[in-house]
Amino acid sequence: MQAIITHHLSQDPVLKKLVEKYPFPPESTEHRDVYEALLRSIIFQQLSGKVATVIQNRFLALFEEGKPHPALLMEMDLETLRSAGLSRQKASYLQNVAAFFQKENLENHDWHSMKDEEVVKYLTQIKGVGKWTVEVLLMFCLRRPDVLPLDDYGVSSAIIDLYGLTEKGKALRQRMLEVAEPWRPYRTYACWYLWRHKDEG
Numbered sequence: 001m002q003a004i005i006t007h008h009l010s011q012d013p014v015l016k017k018l019v020e021k022y023p024f025p026p027e028s029t030e031h032r033d034v035y036e037a038l039l040r041s042i043i044f045q046q047l048s049g050k051v052a053t054v055i056q057n058r059f060l061a062l063f064e065e066g067k068p069h070p071a072l073l074m075e076m077d078l079e080t081l082r083s084a085g086l087s088r089q090k091a092s093y094l095q096n097v098a099a100f101f102q103k104e105n106l107e108n109h110d111w112h113s114m115k116d117e118e119v120v121k122y123l124t125q126i127k128g129v130g131k132w133t134v135e136v137l138l139m140f141c142l143r144r145p146d147v148l149p150l151d152d153y154g155v156s157s158a159i160i161d162l163y164g165l166t167e168k169g170k171a172l173r174q175r176m177l178e179v180a181e182p183w184r185p186y187r188t189y190a191c192w193y194l195w196r197h198k199d200e201g
Contacts, residue, residue: 005186009193012182014162018193025192028140034111035101037141038123039068041133042093043086058084059094073098093128100126116144139188148180148187158194 002024010016043059044052060066062076062084074095081091101107111119119142120134135149150156150173159165159176167175183190 005189008186009183009190015183015190015193018197022193022196025189028143032141032143034109034137034141035070035097035106036068037137038097038126038129038133039094041137042090042097042128045090045133055085059086068094068098070098070102074102089128093126096127097129111142116147139191144188146185146187148177148183148191150176152191154195154198155191158198162194162197 006019006024010019039059040056043056047055059081060068062080063069063072076095078088078091078095081094082088086094114122116138119138120131123129123134123137124131130151132149132151135147136152138144139147139149148155156176159179160172163179165172165175165179180187180190
């Protein structure tokens with residue numbers, strides 16, 4: 001599979017240089033539980049990894065065996081949640097996720113039966129969960145191979161830089177979609193190479 005993916009992406013001469021420069025993306029080690037992955041993504045929003053990790057560990061420590069079951073999270077008062085270092089807004093967003101999963105009875109939901117676009121539309125109903133959050137979840141938690149998160153700064157700025165794009169606004173977004181179209185059905189992997197390029201740059 002690796003050879004098929006790298007061969008396909010290498011048809012793009014710009015990506016070919018990145019494929020030759022960097023090793024193939026490692027298998028994701030992220031937890032594959034969608035509920036916990038969503039909670040984690042909210043905690044990590046707009047924070048450095050180091051700070052967010054401390055807050056997440058404090059948050060999990062509020063629950064027996066570190067399991068923030070939806071019913072328990074919904075019942076917990078905001079001040080207790082804030083004691084872990086969460087802002088009031090993030091604490092309420094976490095409870096929004098818990099309430100949604102409880103109401104929709106999603107504990108054993110078959111996410112793999114849903115298309116990428118369906119997952120995005122479904123989960124962005126939750127206040128505090130945006131499109132970018134769900135796209136990253138699709139990539140790293142559900143391991144979908146063909147996700148293109150254009151709202152991710154690293155991905156969009158790498159495309160603009162590497163392909164010399166000069167458009168603005170909607171025209172820029174359209175050009176980025178056009179650039180990425182040949183990467184299908186492996187746009188997730190292409191984004192990983194773009195992130196590596198930004199990290200090295």
